[in-house]
Amino acid sequence: MFLVRPIFRRTHQLTPSIGFLQSCHGYSSSPSAAAIQAERTIKEGPRNDWTRPEVKSIYDSPILDLLFHGAQVHRHAQNFREVQQCTLLSVKTGGCSEDCSYCPQSSRYDTGLKSQRLMNKDAVIEAAKKILEYVKEIRGMGMEVCCTLGMLEKQQAVELKQAGLTAYNHNLDTSREYYPNIITTRTYDERLKTLEFVRDAGINVCSGGIIGLGEAEEDRVGLLHTLSTLPSHPESVPINALVAVKGTPLEDQKPVEIWEMIRMIATARIIMPKAMVRLSAGRVRFSMPEQALCFLAGANSIFTGEKLLTTPNNDFDADQLMFKLLGLIPKAPSLDAHETSDTENYKEAASSS
Numbered sequence: 487m488f489l490v491r492p493i494f495r496r497t498h499q500l501t502p503s504i505g506f507l508q509s510c511h512g513y514s515s516s517p518s519a520a521a522i523q524a525e526r527t528i529k530e531g532p533r534n535d536w537t538r539p540e541v542k543s544i545y546d547s548p549i550l551d552l553l554f555h556g557a558q559v560h561r562h563a564q565n566f567r568e569v570q571q572c573t574l575l576s577v578k579t580g581g582c583s584e585d586c587s588y589c590p591q592s593s594r595y596d597t598g599l600k601s602q603r604l605m606n607k608d609a610v611i612e613a614a615k616k617i618l619e620y621v622k623e624i625r626g627m628g629m630e631v632c633c634t635l636g637m638l639e640k641q642q643a644v645e646l647k648q649a650g651l652t653a654y655n656h657n658l659d660t661s662r663e664y665y666p667n668i669i670t671t672r673t674y675d676e677r678l679k680t681l682e683f684v685r686d687a688g689i690n691v692c693s694g695g696i697i698g699l700g701e702a703e704e705d706r707v708g709l710l711h712t713l714s715t716l717p718s719h720p721e722s723v724p725i726n727a728l729v730a731v732k733g734t735p736l737e738d739q740k741p742v743e744i745w746e747m748i749r750m751i752a753t754a755r756i757i758m759p760k761a762m763v764r765l766s767a768g769r770v771r772f773s774m775p776e777q778a779l780c781f782l783a784g785a786n787s788i789f790t791g792e793k794l795l796t797t798p799n800n801d802f803d804a805d806q807l808m809f810k811l812l813g814l815i816p817k818a819p820s821l822d823a824h825e826t827s828d829t830e831n832y833k834e835a836a837s838s839s
């Protein structure tokens with residue numbers, strides 16, 4: 487057996503100086519948009535007047551610069567070691583009449599998911615009453631309760647608030663322009679209206695999107711721009727990576743790369759500093775070091791539990807080990823709506839970090 491070793495000649499010692507010349511050539515040393523806007527966010531706090539070109543220029547900043555400045559804002563605006571752990575419980579699975587192209591629960595796609603039969607009117611009303619009871623009881627147990635029930639009317643939002651609901655999840659999914667490629671049964675404006683009812687009722691807003699739907703980067707920017715220019719930023723912004731499910735129209739989409747997630751998370755953190763930015767669906771595909779980069783970039787919330795509705799999620803023990811290794815602390819429930827949205831709180835957090 488031969489052991490093969492590379493042979494180096496003395497002349498190779500000259501090589502590093504050539505590399506140095508290359509690395510200096512042609513690169514600008516002026517601060518990136520991520521650096522400029524992160525500094526402004528740290529000084530001024532949350533803004534709702536972002537322009538789309540501003541969001542795009544942050545999003546397009548060199549990735550390590552974006553990651554670094556996302557981390558800086560995160561350290562000023564949040565307790566950066568705290569990560570919220572949320573668990574999802576599906577009270578009705580499948581048989582949905584909407585046509586969201588990514589979703590195995592839509593009754594329009596054959597994904598092998600066994601759905602429950604469509605309920606009659608009395609059963610729906612009974613189920614709605616039950617949801618209000620669930621909310622009251624779970625809240626009474628000292629937990630935050632977040633529901634996702636689709637479109638809401640104004641009165642329904644008020645009743646959910648009275649029952650003690652902490653937050654309501656209703657994702658915009660993607661940009662206004664790309665949205666009709668993904669969902670045709672509801673409009674973007676209907677989604678925004680539901681968010682408005684939720685906000686007006688005094689319930690925290692949880693709204694984000696999914697990447698990997700075949701959208702362009704401009705659509706990701708559009709989604710973040712819409713969220714960051716709502717009258718108040720959502721308290722929670724889930725960033726999902728598509729989990730392509732066989733049988734859905736998006737079954738052949740290529741998996742989202744970690745760099746795409748980092749770009750979304752860091753941009754969201756810089757433009758919505760007080761929001762909980764949630765590393766959501768698709769986390770199961772990312773290694774622990776990759777997830778660590780997401781937490782560094784500004785993510786501070788995850789879903790725990792082995793299933794995310796119908797798709798697999800990270801193993802519970804692996805998540806606990808990750809918390810230990812990365813020195814993360816589970817965030818305690820906070821039971822006041824709007825606790826994260828005002829500028830005064832932001833300044834307090836900024837000055838104490």
Ligand code: SF4
Nearest residue numbers: 582584586589591592
């Ligand atoms: S995402 Fe929600 S609304 Fe859309 S098909 Fe799935 S269950 Fe229905």
